[in-house]
Amino acid sequence: MLGKTEINQMKKVIRDGIEKNQIAGGNLMILKGGEEIFYHEDGLADRENGLPINRESIFRMYSLSKPITATAVMILLERGLIDLYEPVSKYLPGFKNQMVVAGDSLVPVEREMILKDLLSMTSGLVYGGEHRAGQDTLALFQEIDKRLLGESPMSTVEAMNKLGECALAFQPGAYWEYGTSADVLGAIVEVVSGKRFGEFLKDEIFEPLNMVDTGFWLPEEKRSRLAKTYKDDGKGGLELYTGNNLGIIHQMDRNPAFESGGAGLVSTIDDYAQFAKMLMKEGSLEGVQILRPQTVKHLTTATLNSAQQKGFDLWLTLCGHSYGNLMRVMTDCSNAGIIGSLGEYGWDGWLGAYFCNCPKDDLTILFMMQKTDAGTTTLTRKLRNVILSSCCIS
Secondary structure: OOOOOHHHHHHHHHHHHHHHHOOOEEEEOOOOEOEEEHHHHHHHEEEEEEEEEEOOOOHHHHHHHHHHHHHHHHHHHOOOOOOHHHHHHHHOOHHHHEEEEOOEHHHEEEOOOOOHHHHHHHOOOOOOOOEEEEEEHHHHHHHHHOOOOOOOOHHHHHHHHHOOOOEEEEOOOOOOOOOHHHHHHHHHHHHHHOHHHHHHHHHHHHHOOOOOOOOOOHHHHHHHOOOOEEOOOOOOEEEEEOOOHHOOOOOOOOOOOOOOOOOOOOOOOHHHHHHHHHHHOOOOOOOOOOHHHHHHHHHHOOOHHHHHHHHHHHOHOOOOEEEEEEEEEEEEEEEEOOOOOOEEEEOOOOOOOOEEHHHHHOOEEEEEOOOOOOOOOOHHHHHHHHHHOOOOOO
């Protein structure tokens, strides 16, 4: 068990974060051997109405959707339904004859983008930014957002076919840059399975794992449990965020036409713990098998070559890590800026939702919060360092 000192330190980290307006509230869960050894909640899910964070609080996962999308792809892979060296255009014709930014001009791709490029974020697809490829992506997501609540919302497959027509930032496979690859994979799952992406996730992952509050939208009876999102007010405080980042229905009040594999899911800390435990237990949980052990091993292994790794190495706070299958993987603890566990893997979300599995220590860390532009925060790293330095974790 965790000692009193470590427990008090973790509680203090969260309380300090609330008092300093770093977060409105959050909850933390630690699992050891698949069993919960610590849970703590503090602060508010809704400051305006004084509603506290609790285990029933539902959070927008944003990029913490990505590991689930990668798992869906692994299900197709082990069933022999896809090959990672197949061109994306086989499933999404919009990816045929792609062009790549080269200075002030565009040049054809040297080879077609393949599914493996998407899983490793070496596709050349990027999020919105100032360069040409980013501008194209930004324009598309603005169109998705504009049509989202109208009479002709853009579907997942339609949106991703349009994305295929956008310029790439670099030749497929040449480099690593974080971007929209997971959204494309969601569309491919839809095409291959013949089901809407959300329906596939429900049938193959959520219902088997009893993830009852995870999905791309919330029925009316659950919406009061959705934690509010906050942002810095520029004055040292927090204010309510009501935007719609990446063309996602922020209030989750209807079944969206575009189901974002890279950012669209909501979940609870207990639901996501079910997913994390399944991976830690080599693909099975409570008598239900989602993936086979060898598939989980592939899913949780870094895949970047030396040229691609140069792109990932620019991510300062992920020194000591590599990347593969939409997750970070710890490859060199001595080079990391956090206390780490060799082979640990996981990811985070735009609003700060965080997941980490440490197979070597049979340890899982989950932390949920909702603040814009968060990712893995200073607060999250402090909590990790308390946990992974504890004498009980060995």
